[in-house]
Amino acid sequence: MEFFVEHRLLGLLIGIGTFLIIGLFHPVVIKAEYHWGTRCWWIFLLLGLAGIAVSMLTDNVLLSALAGVFAFSSLWTIKELFEQKERVRKGWFPENPRRKNDSRPQ
Structure with a gap:
């Protein structure tokens, strides 16, 4: 960690981590809804709350920042799941033929 701080790379590392976390959640939304x-x-609510807890309880700046990004990406995913349902309804994404509605288990 000291290396990143000394060479002023911590912000860059946080940026790369943020990019990867957000990028990971895009296919997760599609697969989860499918x-x-x-x-x-x-x-995703539980993951978000856990990420918030980790972010608040750690002294490590890198871990705190990435846990915060993970937490709010998880919470944002809740909204995206419902929007993905609408995108499927509009025919923009494939519907799972084995799942007829959200209330019935597979």
């Missing part, structure tokens, strides 16, 4: 619909929103 397989489970919007029923899995609570998982």
Whole structure:
């Protein structure tokens, strides 16, 4: 960690981590909605709350920042799941033929 601070690379490392975390959540939204619909929103709520806790409880700046990005990306995913459902309804993304609605388990 000292190397990154001494060479003023911490911000760059946080930026790269943020880019990768946000990039990871795009396909996660698509796959989660395809397989489970919007029923899995609570998982992302728990992940978001856990990320907030980690971010607040750590003294490490890098871990705190990346946990915060992860937390709010998880919370944003809840909104995106419901928007993805609409995109599927409009035909922009494929519908899972084995899942007829969100209330019935597979």
